[in-house]
Amino acid sequence: MNKQLSWNNLIEKQQELQFSGSIHLRKKGKTILSDSYGYANHSEKIENQTNTRFSIASGSKIFTAIAICKLVEEEKITFDTKIVDCLNIKFPYFDENITIHHLLTHTSGVPDYFDEEEMDDFEMLWERLPMYRVRSAKDFLPLFQYEKMQAEAGGSFKYNNTGYIILGLIVESISGMDFASYIEKNIFQPAGMSESGYFSMDELPGNAAIGYIEKPDGTWKSNVFSLPAKGGPDGGAYVTAPDIGMFWDALMNNRLLSEKMAQSLLTPREKVADDIFYGYGGYMELNEQGVVKYIQMGYDPGVNYRSVFYPDLDLIIVVCSNKSESAYEMLIEIESLIVNK
DSSP states (O other): OOHHHHHHHHHHHHHHHTOOEEEEEEETTEEEEEEEESEEETTTTEEOOTTOBEEOGGGGHHHHHHHHHHHHHTTSOOTTOBHHHHOOOOOTTSOTTOBHHHHHTTOSOOOOTTOTTTOSOGGGGGGTSOGGGOOSGGGGGGGTTTOOOSSOTTOSOOOOHHHHHHHHHHHHHHHOSOHHHHHIIIIIHHHTOTTOBOOBTTSOOTTBOOOEEEOTTSOEEESTTTSOSBOBTTBOOEEOHHHHHHHHHHHHTTSSSOHHHHHHHHSOOEEOSSSEEEETTEEEEEETTEEEEEEEEEEETTEEEEEEEETTTTEEEEEEESBSSOHHHHHHHHHHHHTOO
């Protein structure tokens, strides 16, 4: 297929979806495409740029996992360390045998503060706890600390946000640092992610996209009252699409973890679907030969994110959006043009 025709197809897909955000493609350490669409700020008509910062919701869980792996590497904890042995916080109804491994693999059985099978509206959470009070990992405790287990520890995979809040509390307890500061010092800086960080929504830096939610009448509102005031261990970091490209390069070239520990992070551990598994570092698609691609995703009101890394192709695709939908569809279109052609 003619290359220009291929990219014309991508533009047509963006227009069809009214996709708002940035895309970044990187192969063998070199950028092959960075582009942006739509508005970072609708009311001011400020357009998204390749260096626009986007929230990536749960896409930032991998940073929490890497932080834990670094502490394991430093022999300060192990994957078999129990919550009760590294946190001085009471969870009266939690199984005392829950380990860091259980938390990383979503098999801990702890009560999920946002259980998508029970709630379909993230904004419902803030009826109990005002979102403007949630700016650190400990601020989430009232949402789950005194709740009962939802499943047995060590059971089957069930996606769980609470587990990653607890992992963030462990990072803080063991390292003696604020969670966001730990991630910025030990992951963002070594990876060269100079534009990325955990920012309060009422104190966003320059070049940060506002998230937008479509209303029933087709108009838009911002997500400022829909999410915690500041992201944390289970999601909510702000990144640029090129920064995620550099993140994958740093991770895969052992600049964040040793080769052995990076392999531990990326090993498939829990089966999610026929060809989809979950490791310490997120989802991955497998075939008979091994890992086809590593998959990162994030969904929040006004936030949509997808990123994949194809190890055999040394190919990174990043799609960040400041709307609730369309990142996945853009990713599929890109893959059809450069992977599945």
